[in-house]
Amino acid sequence: MKKKYVLLILILLCALFDVSAQTSVTVPDENKVYNIVNVRTLCYITPLSEPASASWGTLYEVGFFERYSTEEERTKQQFKFIPVSGQTGKYYIQNVASGKYIAQATPSLDGNDWLAVWVDPSNIAAYGSKVEFIITSVGDGSVYIGNSNYQNLLGTDYPDESYVKCTADASWGYAPNYKWIITEYIASDADKMALILILDNVNSYLSNPVIQIGNEIGQFPQDVYDELLAKQAAAQDVFDDSEATQEDVDAVKGALEAIFKTFKESLIVIHPESEKKYYITYDGEEGKGINSLDENGEGKAFLNTFNEQKFKFEEVVEGDFVYYRIQSVRNGKYLYRDSNGYTTLWAEDVSSEGDNALFRIVATENLEKSSYVFIQIKVDGKHLGNDTGTGWWSDVYSDKGSDNAIYWQITAADDLTNGGTATDIVLTGRWDSDTFNTIIGENAPFVTTIDFTNVTDLTELPSVAGLNPNCLIYVNEGLNVDGEENVVVFNGEGAEASNVVLQDGYSFNNVKNFTADKISYTRSLSDDGWITVCLPFDVNQDDMILEEFADVETTAEDKDEMIFSRVESVKANVPYLAKRGKEIDNVIFEATNAPVYSTENLSPVSPAAGYAYHANYRKIEGNDVVGFYLMNNAGTAFAKVAEGTPNGSYIPAFRAYFTAAANRMLSIAHDNGGATGIDSTGNIDRLVIIPNSGSVEIISGKVQMINVYTLDGCLVRTLSLHEGSNYVTGLDKGVYIINQQKVVII
Numbered sequence: 001m002k003k004k005y006v007l008l009i010l011i012l013l014c015a016l017f018d019v020s021a022q023t024s025v026t027v028p029d030e031n032k033v034y035n036i037v038n039v040r041t042l043c044y045i046t047p048l049s050e051p052a053s054a055s056w057g058t059l060y061e062v063g064f065f066e067r068y069s070t071e072e073e074r075t076k077q078q079f080k081f082i083p084v085s086g087q088t089g090k091y092y093i094q095n096v097a098s099g100k101y102i103a104q105a106t107p108s109l110d111g112n113d114w115l116a117v118w119v120d121p122s123n124i125a126a127y128g129s130k131v132e133f134i135i136t137s138v139g140d141g142s143v144y145i146g147n148s149n150y151q152n153l154l155g156t157d158y159p160d161e162s163y164v165k166c167t168a169d170a171s172w173g174y175a176p177n178y179k180w181i182i183t184e185y186i187a188s189d190a191d192k193m194a195l196i197l198i199l200d201n202v203n204s205y206l207s208n209p210v211i212q213i214g215n216e217i218g219q220f221p222q223d224v225y226d227e228l229l230a231k232q233a234a235a236q237d238v239f240d241d242s243e244a245t246q247e248d249v250d251a252v253k254g255a256l257e258a259i260f261k262t263f264k265e266s267l268i269v270i271h272p273e274s275e276k277k278y279y280i281t282y283d284g285e286e287g288k289g290i291n292s293l294d295e296n297g298e299g300k301a302f303l304n305t306f307n308e309q310k311f312k313f314e315e316v317v318e319g320d321f322v323y324y325r326i327q328s329v330r331n332g333k334y335l336y337r338d339s340n341g342y343t344t345l346w347a348e349d350v351s352s353e354g355d356n357a358l359f360r361i362v363a364t365e366n367l368e369k370s371s372y373v374f375i376q377i378k379v380d381g382k383h384l385g386n387d388t389g390t391g392w393w394s395d396v397y398s399d400k401g402s403d404n405a406i407y408w409q410i411t412a413a414d415d416l417t418n419g420g421t422a423t424d425i426v427l428t429g430r431w432d433s434d435t436f437n438t439i440i441g442e443n444a445p446f447v448t449t450i451d452f453t454n455v456t457d458l459t460e461l462p463s464v465a466g467l468n469p470n471c472l473i474y475v476n477e478g479l480n481v482d483g484e485e486n487v488v489v490f491n492g493e494g495a496e497a498s499n500v501v502l503q504d505g506y507s508f509n510n511v512k513n514f515t516a517d518k519i520s521y522t523r524s525l526s527d528d529g530w531i532t533v534c535l536p537f538d539v540n541q542d543d544m545i546l547e548e549f550a551d552v553e554t555t556a557e558d559k560d561e562m563i564f565s566r567v568e569s570v571k572a573n574v575p576y577l578a579k580r581g582k583e584i585d586n587v588i589f590e591a592t593n594a595p596v597y598s599t600e601n602l603s604p605v606s607p608a609a610g611y612a613y614h615a616n617y618r619k620i621e622g623n624d625v626v627g628f629y630l631m632n633n634a635g636t637a638f639a640k641v642a643e644g645t646p647n648g649s650y651i652p653a654f655r656a657y658f659t660a661a662a663n664r665m666l667s668i669a670h671d672n673g674g675a676t677g678i679d680s681t682g683n684i685d686r687l688v689i690i691p692n693s694g695s696v697e698i699i700s701g702k703v704q705m706i707n708v709y710t711l712d713g714c715l716v717r718t719l720s721l722h723e724g725s726n727y728v729t730g731l732d733k734g735v736y737i738i739n740q741q742k743v744v745i746i
Contacts, residue, residue: 028081040176060163103131142179355379448509529635532656534615552608575656610661621650629658639724
């Protein structure tokens with residue numbers, strides 16, 4: 001026992017769990033007993049009690065199984081290597097339980113020359129050199145075992161993996177099916193060979209630099225990876241435990257194998273669900289996949305653009321294997337192999353086609369193709385593929401080996417859906433332009449964000465007619481967005497935009513923080529009056545006078561004054577008062593290498609209880625603006641929009657407004673304490689009349705009635721005014737007298 005554990009531990013330490021650590025015996029001792037373990041299956045060569053039938057009817061008698069549990073049974077999996085007299089390096093391989101030798105079948109005796117058979121010692125002369133075997137080191141710690149006649153190698157059948165054959169198929173000579181570990185058998189030891197191999201496989205797999213862990217598309221999932229590491233550590237603990245029982249070994253091996261399989265298959269669809277639809281795409285040319293259209297007039301399966309080609313998989317379980325019938329969603333037809341043995345066709349009914357219509361999905365074991373699978377036809381295990389180098393109309397054949405184009409990606413045909421809102425669109429699923437246009441609909445002018453980061457197969461940025469010019473587009477790196485404005489690129493470590501240009505008069509929103517190489521917002525200035533402003537980025541602005549909401553004071557007349565104090569720069573998402581400090585018609589707020597912050601769920605500035613100054617990035621109008629305090633056109637006060645008078649009132653984007661508990665006008669006071677609102681005069685009967693295009697804004701200090709006259713003194717309308725802003729519409733163009741003032745409507 002001690003000898004075996006020391007050997008295994010030294011092996012592992014010297015190779016850090018590389019497969020080369022499993023050094024097979026290459027020169028066996030005729031006085032010792034050995035196991036012969038297949039590298040691919042981790043199973044032991046075992047004689048069958050009676051011949052069994054392979055999937056195509058051939059009888060075989062040399063099988064392989066997991067290690068038997070009792071010492072009596074284990075003799076069936078024990079072998080002696082008896083040197084062939086006078087021939088150095090050649091051995092008879094004798095089973096301990098039966099005393100029979102392994103040999104390559106002979107057609108005159110066994111009917112097939114590619115099977116391994118058992119030969120009675122008295123009959124070995126009839127098999128000649130086919131019963132004499134040479135052990136050859138592969139160089140990775142395993143060996144080939146081939147007879148000395150044709151150097152045909154012992155191996156396992158593929159893909160069924162149910163029996164041992166002896167074949168000269170060179171294309172398979174380097175596959176794990178033909179590699180073996182010859183290890184000395186020691187009675188009463190817990191068998192750790194299978195555990196060692198799975199530990200090696202896991203470590204080798206994870207050490208490959210191609211492996212990427214994370215939660216992005218194309219990365220192995222973090223949670224599955226963490227569970228794999230935990231099971232790997234538990235298995236290592238059992239391996240290191242010299243007192244571990246076979247039950248302990250089997251338990252951790254089974255758990256590690258299960259999670260390792262889950263990990264390897266986490267990027268592929270190996271068991272498609274019957275109710276789901278899938279695409280079957282081809283790795284040889286981007287955008288091509290299996291197609292079931294009938295344009296070729298022959299009903300063949302061929303490669304073409306796959307966007308509209310969806311398939312369903314009908315499960316058929318036969319023994320330990322799961323096969324599928326592949327059905328086109330478009331026309332309901334099934335895929336099958338024609339009687340010529342290579343053409344792949346579509347038919348409505350394949351019940352008579354048997355194994356020619358059943359396909360198995362298997363992992364490639366190729367880390368460079370970790371998201372692809374093989375699709376094998378059941379009848380002979382050959383692969384779906386096409387003739388390499390052919391054009392876009394290439395037929396899909398079902399007789400391909402590993403040297404042809406056979407890699408396929410099966411992905412769920414997730415319909416493109418919007419998990420966000422009509423204005424902040426969050427897309428998931430496979431890209432489809434028609435579905436996207438339906439989602440956008442007539443909302444393009446109002447859309448503020450479109451998130452493409454969870455969309456698959458998006459190859460170029462779509463053009464959207466009439467899209468809000470302030471709309472931010474979120475995409476993953478790899479998409480060509482050179483020269484595009486307002487596009488935010490996510491690279492796994494952060495998000496960046498090369499140029500963000502914000503236009504006044506259009507709504508804006510940002511739901512994800514990012515950095516902009518350059519960002520700007522332009523605002524027209526009509527006079528020297530105050531305006532409200534808010535921005536999603538920090539900026540210094542020398543040509544503007546900026547003030548922030550600092551306090552609330554109550555005047556001697558029991559009126560509320562909003563106190564604003566001077567600041568030197570704009571902070572993101574903080575509302576300000578501003579006016580030009582120089583003679584400019586337009587102000588451009590511009591910053592470089594600037595963090596751009598989310599504008600979702602902003603908190604107002606509220607230095608005094610009951611008064612809040614809000615930044616706003618979307619146009620608010622109609623009844624939605626009722627109850628808010630808006631700055632009047634003169635920039636002198638904030639007046640409440642009363643219920644019943646919202647017409648003409650609205651809050652544009654990049655502005656600010658007040659909410660307040662007091663139901664009265666809010667005057668503005670600056671650093672020097674001088675009020676500029678109408679309440680600062682102390683005359684509540686005075687009206688401020690501001691004509692607009694097609695309407696008139698009347699700011700009143702109290703509830704009152706006034707009349708509107710024409711120039712010749714005719715009464716046009718009697719108005720009932722609320723305290724605050726009142727909007728008068730419906731007046732014809734002309735000159736009117738309102739509160740003894742001439743007002744021109746244009």
